[in-house]
Amino acid sequence: MSSTKKSRRNNSAPALKQGTLAFSVKRTNSHTTTKTKGTLPRRSSPLIEKHAAEDAIDLEINNEQDSDAVLEISSEEEYSPASVKRGGAPNATKASTSSPAKRLKDNPPAVKSVGQRPTLDVSGKAYRKHYGHVREKMGHLEPIHSEGQNRIHQILRVFDMSYEYGPCVGMSRLERWERAASFGLNPPDEVRHILLTEEGVEKDEYSQCVLYGEV
Amino acid sequence: MATLDSIPTPSCPLVRSTSTVVPSTETTPSFLIDPKNKSYKHQYANIYFTRLTMLRSAVEERARARWDGLQSEPLHVARVLDIVKSQLCWVIGTVYMDMPLKPNVLEDIGRDHSIPAPPPREKFYCDEDSVMLEDESGRIKLVGNRVSEERLVTGVIVAALGMETPTGDFEVVDMCTAGLATFAEEEILGSDAMDVDVDFSSTRDEYVAVISGLSIGSPSPADAQIQMLVEYLTGEAGGPEDQQLASQITRLIIAGNSLSLEEYMEEGEEDKRPRKFGASAQANFSPHPNLALSAHLHDLISALPVHILPGEDDPSGIILPQQPFPRAMFGKAATFESFYCESNPAWLRVRCDETESSIRNERRTSSSKSNHPPVTRSLLVTSGQPVLDMYKYLPTPPSSLVSIAASTLRWRHVAPTAPDTLWCHPYRDRDPFVLRKTPDIYLVGGMPKFGTKLVGSEDGSGRAGRCCRIVLVPSFSQTGILVLVNLRTLEVQCVDFGVEGLSAGGGEQRSSGDDGDAMAEG
Numbered sequence: 001m002s003s004t005k006k007s008r009r010n011n012s013a014p015a016l017k018q019g020t021l022a023f024s025v026k027r028t029n030s031h032t033t034t035k036t037k038g039t040l041p042r043r044s045s046p047l048i049e050k051h052a053a054e055d056a057i058d059l060e061i062n063n064e065q066d067s068d069a070v071l072e073i074s075s076e077e078e079y080s081p082a083s084v085k086r087g088g089a090p091n092a093t094k095a096s097t098s099s100p101a102k103r104l105k106d107n108p109p110a111v112k113s114v115g116q117r118p119t120l121d122v123s124g125k126a127y128r129k130h131y132g133h134v135r136e137k138m139g140h141l142e143p144i145h146s147e148g149q150n151r152i153h154q155i156l157r158v159f160d161m162s163y164e165y166g167p168c169v170g171m172s173r174l175e176r177w178e179r180a181a182s183f184g185l186n187p188p189d190e191v192r193h194i195l196l197t198e199e200g201v202e203k204d205e206y207s208q209c210v211l212y213g214e215v
Numbered sequence: 216m217a218t219l220d221s222i223p224t225p226s227c228p229l230v231r232s233t234s235t236v237v238p239s240t241e242t243t244p245s246f247l248i249d250p251k252n253k254s255y256k257h258q259y260a261n262i263y264f265t266r267l268t269m270l271r272s273a274v275e276e277r278a279r280a281r282w283d284g285l286q287s288e289p290l291h292v293a294r295v296l297d298i299v300k301s302q303l304c305w306v307i308g309t310v311y312m313d314m315p316l317k318p319n320v321l322e323d324i325g326r327d328h329s330i331p332a333p334p335p336r337e338k339f340y341c342d343e344d345s346v347m348l349e350d351e352s353g354r355i356k357l358v359g360n361r362v363s364e365e366r367l368v369t370g371v372i373v374a375a376l377g378m379e380t381p382t383g384d385f386e387v388v389d390m391c392t393a394g395l396a397t398f399a400e401e402e403i404l405g406s407d408a409m410d411v412d413v414d415f416s417s418t419r420d421e422y423v424a425v426i427s428g429l430s431i432g433s434p435s436p437a438d439a440q441i442q443m444l445v446e447y448l449t450g451e452a453g454g455p456e457d458q459q460l461a462s463q464i465t466r467l468i469i470a471g472n473s474l475s476l477e478e479y480m481e482e483g484e485e486d487k488r489p490r491k492f493g494a495s496a497q498a499n500f501s502p503h504p505n506l507a508l509s510a511h512l513h514d515l516i517s518a519l520p521v522h523i524l525p526g527e528d529d530p531s532g533i534i535l536p537q538q539p540f541p542r543a544m545f546g547k548a549a550t551f552e553s554f555y556c557e558s559n560p561a562w563l564r565v566r567c568d569e570t571e572s573s574i575r576n577e578r579r580t581s582s583s584k585s586n587h588p589p590v591t592r593s594l595l596v597t598s599g600q601p602v603l604d605m606y607k608y609l610p611t612p613p614s615s616l617v618s619i620a621a622s623t624l625r626w627r628h629v630a631p632t633a634p635d636t637l638w639c640h641p642y643r644d645r646d647p648f649v650l651r652k653t654p655d656i657y658l659v660g661g662m663p664k665f666g667t668k669l670v671g672s673e674d675g676s677g678r679a680g681r682c683c684r685i686v687l688v689p690s691f692s693q694t695g696i697l698v699l700v701n702l703r704t705l706e707v708q709c710v711d712f713g714v715e716g717l718s719a720g721g722g723e724q725r726s727s728g729d730d731g732d733a734m735a736e737g
Contacts (some may be wrong), residue, residue: 069548126651163351163352164351165262166260166261166264166265166268167260167261167350169258169260170256170257170258170261170643171257171643175643179265179644181644182644183265183268185268
């Protein structure tokens, strides 16, 4: 919900009488830019409101992106000279030198696809049970040469090396999962969940098989 | 002076029967390769995995039905390596034939290149062959007389019942394959139209004509016979009975080898380069064979629908499944809508339409229509490369080309030797050669001789159930035979074209196999 604060400021911004629209800006990476203290992340608003004669519009930025995948919609960024503001706190707008140009420059790319993927929680509890199965399959041995490899790597590597789902070379893990599912072999759902997260799609160490680049 | 008898003419002009091509369903196998699947970076292990996964359940079901009631209670083991010593058990896997005479790429690389390569062998089998059974975990060697009786080739999915010997081999007592799949089309109800009005119903059968091996462009072409064939199919040649039969031919299928690979010998060139592993000899390119073929096709297509498949000698790519010819190759013939370029192999669904009486005297009653209900048939057509490749694996006095083709139906796979000795596209997600349903008619082109057989399911009575008709279509340039398959009754007839003094055709062709009657007309 948008709660736009109409703060009258009497500083420099020229009298832009043109009505401005309030829209949400999505940031994909959580760099804290101009934050002063007390910035609270707030939910973004799907509503577009038109405000008349407004300099400062507070926009709500969602800095964290987990577990809210469903409600986000794509938003476009409009480089209007009207004050596009970031930051939740009103005192962030103090700097009058933060002219629109500067603000535009460090605006993050706001285009976000529909259905945002959840982030991968490496040490979370979601995959504990499955990790137990994986360890059992490996005979409860500690993996050798596994510096820098977390549980997710182990789960996915055991999925690769399970021969009942077929050869793993030459295709991504998700493609192999889909193929196994279409043949009715019941591949584990947790693996699919991992592969559809943000990191699971973008990073090669999760999305491609262990032998990727080596064979 | 005796007057000549007037030439008998039919009371009303003959009309060609028609049939339509029914669009394919989702279970119809498709052999076309999309542009996005055209990548060659996948390994062939994927094909073997998908083949085993697709056929394993069918083999398991049949094996259970066959072996579960035995007294010794054989055990089913899931992995090939888990077989229990000294107990009867059965396991499912893929057959691999380890044959020293098979073309081996390592030998070819290691060969001394100054010596010309030996010509390709006709048969691979020898006494040192061994048969292995493989699955994802490993492989075991199969021994026993039962194995050689089964006449296996590489790539067949079987279940083997037996016991482990002290040396670690698996001695086989019995084997079980997947058996015939369910038939693709529904059973025709009320197909006993033979008892009513024999003379009318016998004239209204619909035939599909199949030809293979026209070999246009070869040094000794069968041009006269091809011309006769075209005239016969368009109804211009022959007497009233011939025209009667020709009017019942609804479509023509050309099953491969329409163009010839042989070089047109220029003066002085005597030796033909030996082939390596199926690579085509370099042919001097001459556009005339293609123009001649297009001209013949244009004559044919204006009379009846034509399907053309690429074959081993055709310019379409050496790996199976061969993709359809580009329509632009055929010039004017390509402008016809009823001209179909098919892949090799191809699955066609053809429906004979309800016949309407073309004889004006006959009163059209509802009973005459019900004699000929529309019937849909599935045809699986190949240009013969899979069967010819399997021919090299097996000694042919016990086996024959017909028995090999019948075995492929029982194994539910069109080309089991596909990645091993038969060149194949690297599929990743599926194996398109697996037969999930059985066709009604299985046509194999490019064969040396004509042959036919009816194959029914093995369980229960032999012929009472539904049968599939296998037809081996011989090469036209050598034998001059045109094969006609009746779509309703699955009977087969041959028409033999020969010209006196020319080599191809016109001889005493005896058709082998059951239920085939050959009608030779010179």
